[in-house]
Amino acid sequence: xxxxTAAIGAVIALSLGACARATSxxxxxxxxxxxxxxxxxxxxxxxxxxxxxxxxEAAWNRIVxxxxxxxxxxxxxxxxxxxxxxxxxxxxHGAIHVxxxxxxxAALTRAQGRTRWALPVLYPSMVADVDGAMLDxxxxxxxxxxxxxxxxxxxxxxxxxxLDPACANELAKAGAxxxxxxxxxxLADAALRGDTPRFQHGCALAATLCKAAAP
Numbered sequence: 001x002x003x004x005t006a007a008i009g010a011v012i013a014l015s016l017g018a019c020a021r022a023t024s025x026x027x028x029x030x031x032x033x034x035x036x037x038x039x040x041x042x043x044x045x046x047x048x049x050x051x052x053x054x055x056x057e058a059a060w061n062r063i064v065x066x067x068x069x070x071x072x073x074x075x076x077x078x079x080x081x082x083x084x085x086x087x088x089x090x091x092x093h094g095a096i097h098v099x100x101x102x103x104x105x106a107a108l109t110r111a112q113g114r115t116r117w118a119l120p121v122l123y124p125s126m127v128a129d130v131d132g133a134m135l136d137x138x139x140x141x142x143x144x145x146x147x148x149x150x151x152x153x154x155x156x157x158x159x160x161x162x163l164d165p166a167c168a169n170e171l172a173k174a175g176a177x178x179x180x181x182x183x184x185x186x187l188a189d190a191a192l193r194g195d196t197p198r199f200q201h202g203c204a205l206a207a208t209l210c211k212a213a214a215p
Contacts, residue, residue: 028141030098033126036146037096037135040087050083052145059142067192068118071155078151086137086150094131101125101138103177109136110175111153117185118152125149160191167203173213180210 025031055063060072090096101108103116105127112127115138119125126139126146138149161168167187174184187202189195 028143028146030126033128033139033141033146034096034098037090037098037128041090041092043087050080050087053083053148053150054079055140055142055147055149059147063123063140063142064118065120067189068152068156070192071118071152071159074155074158075149075152078154082151082154083137083148086135086148089135091130091133094133096128096130097132098126098128098139101127106177107134108175109134110173111136112138113175113181114153114156114171114184114188115149117188118149118156156188156192160188163191163199164203167199167206170203170206170210173210174206176213178209178213180206180213183209 025035054076057072057076060075061069101112101116101119103113105113107129108116108127112134116125119138119140124141127137128135128139138152139146140149141147157168157172160171170180171184171188174181183202183205187199187206190199190202
């Protein structure tokens with residue numbers, strides 16, 4: 001191969017690489033998550049492939065706020081059942097839309113609203129819908145890929161249920177905007193920190209403020 005041929009080959013390789021970078025979504029971007037969810041439609045063995053969607057414990061401890069770090073074992077135990085349900089809810093057709101996950105979004109499910117409590121203020125977590133139908137999950141980027149916080153809400157409600165079943169029933173009504181969610185966030189924090197007086201006070205408030213909320 002002469003120098004001219006080699007130079008042409010190098011230019012072509014660089015051009016192809018530039019095209020690939022131009023068409024591939026940037027790591028951690030909305031587009032990358034949308035592409036990952038779209039690719040999940042074609043997965044024939046979702047149980048076998050789902051592990052890559054789970055946060056490992058180091059990333060969990062780096063991302064979630066301190067009180068929720070105690071729930072990692074419960075999250076991991078529930079993941080094998082919860083995450084495939086999320087992927088199974090993605091229809092074969094339809095446009096996937098990804099957007100920021102923030103408190104006060106009226107379109108969130110209650111579970112997504114409660115999951116917001118596990119994340120730092122303004123943390124860039126994401127939610128997604130398919131043609132307007134919300135996927136009941138929250139997604140976070142851990143530096144290497146997009147992961148799903150499937151099962152974290154069940155873990156929280158189970159932890160509160162162990163302390164006070166009636167209070168857990170009221171907490172399950174929280175997540176949307178309003179006073180029920182405000183007191184719910186505080187009592188959840190108290191429960192996970194083992195702050196019994198604050199937890200009991202929060203449960204008493206929730207019994208009143210969440211009473212009117214639909215079950």
